[in-house]
Amino acid sequence: MTSDLRDLYQELILDHGRHPRNSGKLAAATHHADGYNPLCGDKITLYLDVDGGKVRSASFEGQGCAISQASASLMTEGIKGKTVAEVLALFRKLTATVTGRDDDAALESSVELGKLAVFEGVRQYPMRVKCATLAWHTLRNALEGKDVEVAVTE
Numbered sequence: 642m643t644s645d646l647r648d649l650y651q652e653l654i655l656d657h658g659r660h661p662r663n664s665g666k667l668a669a670a671t672h673h674a675d676g677y678n679p680l681c682g683d684k685i686t687l688y689l690d691v692d693g694g695k696v697r698s699a700s701f702e703g704q705g706c707a708i709s710q711a712s713a714s715l716m717t718e719g720i721k722g723k724t725v726a727e728v729l730a731l732f733r734k735l736t737a738t739v740t741g742r743d744d745d746a747a748l749e750s751s752v753e754l755g756k757l758a759v760f761e762g763v764r765q766y767p768m769r770v771k772c773a774t775l776a777w778h779t780l781r782n783a784l785e786g787k788d789v790e791v792a793v794t795e
């Protein structure tokens with residue numbers, strides 16, 4: 642990655658960290674879950690409006706570092722209008738990309754990360770990986786109906 646591109650990515654994360662999109666409670670939520678990253682103190686509550694197998698809307702309330710909030714912000718933008726199956730495929734691709742683990746099936750899938758590719762750089766900072774994946778683990782829990790506070794353990 643060139644340093645220009647890295648700067649651009651950093652800017653996107655900072656922008657979403659400072660000005661989160663889709664922030665607040667979703668009145669029409671059909672699913673929600675709480676997530677907590679004890680390593681950094683990041684917290685988010687995610688709200689989803691899932692109808693007919695599609696994510697109609699998503700929002701979150703949260704506090705924590707810029708990466709965790711930017712991740713939740715970009716995630717809620719990125720999953721709107723997608724089917725639950727597409728969202729779970731995105732979850733696998735994103736977490737495989739950020740952790741840098743050999744999840745070949747996920748890495749080779751044709752799922753496009755789009756803007757979410759900004760989090761690829763987080764791989765170089767193991768302490769921040771949980772900050773970037775918290776929103777995604779919370780998302781999976783919300784979709785699976787696990788309405789409990791779950792600390793990210795991966």
Ligand code: ZN
Nearest residue numbers: 681683706772
């Ligand atoms: Zn954090």
